[in-house]
Amino acid sequence: SRAVLNHFSAAFLDEEVCQKLLIELLHPEGPSCLLCGQPLESPAQARAFAEFRRVQCHYCDRWFSATTGTMLAGSALDEKQTVLLAALAGAGVENPIIARLVGVSVDTVRRWRARL
Secondary structure: OHHHHHHOOHHHOOHHHHHHHHHHHHOOOOOEOOOOOOEOOOHHHHHHHHOOOOEEOOOOOOEEOOOOOOOOOOOOOOHHHHHHHHHHHHOOOOHHHHHHHHOOOHHHHHHHHHHO
C-alpha cells in the first residue's frame, strides 16, 4: 500500500544480498583482475572483491575493485541504494519518489537513469 511505500528505504534491504546480486551482474564470469584478466585465486581476495574492497592482482600488481571499469566506478551510492534505485527505475517509478526512497536528489536519479 501507499503507506508502506512512504516508509520504505534502502535500509530495509540486506547488504550481503545486494552485494552478491551486483557482483553476479557485473562479473558473471567470476572474480578476476579487471586489468589483465587473470582470475583471483586467493579466497581472501575473492571475498574482498565480493565486498567491493580493493584487491591487488598477483600477476600484474595492479589494484582494483569490483567496480573498476564499470558503471558503478566512482559512485557515491552504496550497494543497497544502487539496487533499490535500479529496481524502482526499472519498475517505472517516478524520479521524485525514487529520490525520496533512496535518499538522493532527483538529479542523482536522472543521472543514474541515463547510466542504466
